[in-house]
Amino acid sequence: MALLGFxxxxxxxxxxVVLVATGLIWIGSGWLETSAERLxxxxxxxxxxxxxxxxxxxxxxxxxxxVVFAALSGVFDIGVxxxxxxxxxxxxxIPALSxxxxxxxxxxxxxxxxxxxxxxxxxxxxLIITFAFxxxxxxxxxxxxxxxxxTRPLAAVPLLLxxxxxxxxxxxxxxxxDAGVVDAGIRRQWVTLGAGLALILVAVEQLVxxxxxxxxxxxxxxxxxxxxxxxAATSLPDLLVSVRSARDGNSVTSLANVLGSNxxxxxxxxxxGVLIAGSVTVDFATAVPMFAVLTLATVILFAMIRTxxxxxxxxxxxxxxxxxxxxxxxxxxxxxxxxxxx
Numbered sequence: 001m002a003l004l005g006f007x008x009x010x011x012x013x014x015x016x017v018v019l020v021a022t023g024l025i026w027i028g029s030g031w032l033e034t035s036a037e038r039l040x041x042x043x044x045x046x047x048x049x050x051x052x053x054x055x056x057x058x059x060x061x062x063x064x065x066x067v068v069f070a071a072l073s074g075v076f077d078i079g080v081x082x083x084x085x086x087x088x089x090x091x092x093x094i095p096a097l098s099x100x101x102x103x104x105x106x107x108x109x110x111x112x113x114x115x116x117x118x119x120x121x122x123x124x125x126x127l128i129i130t131f132a133f134x135x136x137x138x139x140x141x142x143x144x145x146x147x148x149x150x151t152r153p154l155a156a157v158p159l160l161l162x163x164x165x166x167x168x169x170x171x172x173x174x175x176x177x178d179a180g181v182v183d184a185g186i187r188r189q190w191v192t193l194g195a196g197l198a199l200i201l202v203a204v205e206q207l208v209x210x211x212x213x214x215x216x217x218x219x220x221x222x223x224x225x226x227x228x229x230x231x232a233a234t235s236l237p238d239l240l241v242s243v244r245s246a247r248d249g250n251s252v253t254s255l256a257n258v259l260g261s262n263x264x265x266x267x268x269x270x271x272x273g274v275l276i277a278g279s280v281t282v283d284f285a286t287a288v289p290m291f292a293v294l295t296l297a298t299v300i301l302f303a304m305i306r307t308x309x310x311x312x313x314x315x316x317x318x319x320x321x322x323x324x325x326x327x328x329x330x331x332x333x334x335x336x337x338x339x340x341x342x
Contacts, residue, residue: 011217014210021210022233024203025062029237032061032196035189042186060261061197062234064269065204070226071273073212076280081226082234083269084290087262088227089235091297092323095305097239098246098254099316106311107251113309116259117302119165123266124298126161128291130154135284146284155271162267207233224334224341227290255305289340293326 036057066082099106134148207230215225238261245254274280300322304315332338 009213011214014213014217017206017210018214018229018233021203021207022236025200025207025233026236026240028196028199028203029062030196030240031192032200033237033241035192035196038189039186039193042189057260057264060238060264060269061200062204062237063261063265064272065201066208066226066230066234067269067273068276069205069208070212071277071280073208076273076277076282080270080282080287081224081290082230083226083265084287084294085227085231086235086238087265088290088294088297088326089231089323090238090258090262091294091301092319092326094235094239094242094258095255095301095311096316096319096323098242098251098258099311099313101243102246102251102254103249105313106246106254106305106316108255108305108309108311109252110309112252112255112259113302113306115168116256116263117305119168120259120263121295121298121302123158123161123165123263124291124295126158127266127270128288128295130157131282131284131287131291133157134282138279140281144283147281148284149279149281150274151279152275155274158267159271162263165263165267204234220334224330228330255311286341293329297322297326 063083063086067076067080070076070080070082095106130150131148133154134150135146136148138149138151138154140147140149211225211229214220214229238257242254242257245251245257301319304319305311307315329338329340333341
């Protein structure tokens, strides 16, 4: 409902709210990410941990908010679609644009490839297995095939895996000898962080409500609406952070933010939505093709960044072509030309 019911619920109004909410998400994420980076520098966190934990969680807050509000509104597929669509965007588009923005090539290192990238691939597999458990052990009675419910015990599986990820990162921080940077305005950075979170919460709540209304009006499946509109809006913060880091010569932080954001989205954002709602229905026939695309995109990026431990300009353009093919496939699904998504 547009602006808590103060504006009429029409497509034009809802479309305007989507645009305004997207702008507010961008502004709030800028506050959040700037303060997160300065807090990381103040406490002396290593570059990989700064990118994969602090900055990644900050830039992933829009996705987390979208899942929570979608679950509370009874349109969990929009939230799942936003997370999966955002993850695909993050994996294909953000590294490509970051590589093009870098002065030379986008450099990586073995820690990023063998820890962050591989753990992220495990995260993708873990969420697919969690969805499969929902179909096998908690099927919807008298419902269509391949529809089940993700319960709170099932949601704990990916959350426990993320706990392991945090433990590994904590060990890296313990081994890091950087004393940190003295910042007299550290209290102001915490206030800025909180203000950014609050602005994002309000904007995402309005965004999810407007997208729900638009998808109902035009008959767009909730998952597809989440994959396209909500995913694009919530991915803007990740794009801003990674491109800026690459332009400043911080290639490791740029790529670690992408992988860390996706790991957080898959292992934390979706399970938290389930914990809040109690249980949610998941359509495995729709989710599996999207996860298949995400898995393929992950394998492509992993192969590219492993080659000479860098992402070349040609490889960056290749990632953009892959994303355009994904968008073209989504268009054929909406038009009914292909029927992979059930």
